[in-house]
Amino acid sequence: MGVATNLFYVQKERQDIRNLDTQINQLQQTKVKLEQDASDITKVSTDMDPNSPEMQMLNQRAEKLKDIESQLDSALKLKQTMEASVNAMLPTSEGFEKSSIQRTFSNQQQ
Numbered sequence: 001m002g003v004a005t006n007l008f009y010v011q012k013e014r015q016d017i018r019n020l021d022t023q024i025n026q027l028q029q030t031k032v033k034l035e036q037d038a039s040d041i042t043k044v045s046t047d048m049d050p051n052s053p054e055m056q057m058l059n060q061r062a063e064k065l066k067d068i069e070s071q072l073d074s075a076l077k078l079k080q081t082m083e084a085s086v087n088a089m090l091p092t093s094e095g096f097e098k099s100s101i102q103r104t105f106s107n108q109q110q
Contacts, residue, residue, distance in 0.1 A: 010093045020083040027076045038065045
């Protein structure tokens with residue numbers, strides 16, 4: 001592979017890591033907000049009649065929040081796995097980049 005190609009791959013992997021970091025942070029922030037919303041529902045529901053329509057609606061919303069939290073956890077694990085994979089590939093790409101540059105300059109000196 002040429003120097004330009006290696007540089008492209010290294011830059012792409014670094015950008016992928018930045019993008020994944022951003023997505024992971026957004027997922028974590030969303031999860032914190034979701035947990036706070038679930039806590040608020042629990043606080044409100046303690047003063048309500050368990051058989052009231054409002055309480056049933058709150059219970060349904062709490063269940064939806066649990067489902068969403070589960071989906072967020074899955075997405076978060078996926079993004080973290082992807083980030084680990086890209087982080088594992090980066091040193092190899094950087095090594096190829098370095099060796100390509102060295103070969104290019106050593107070939108020019110001959």
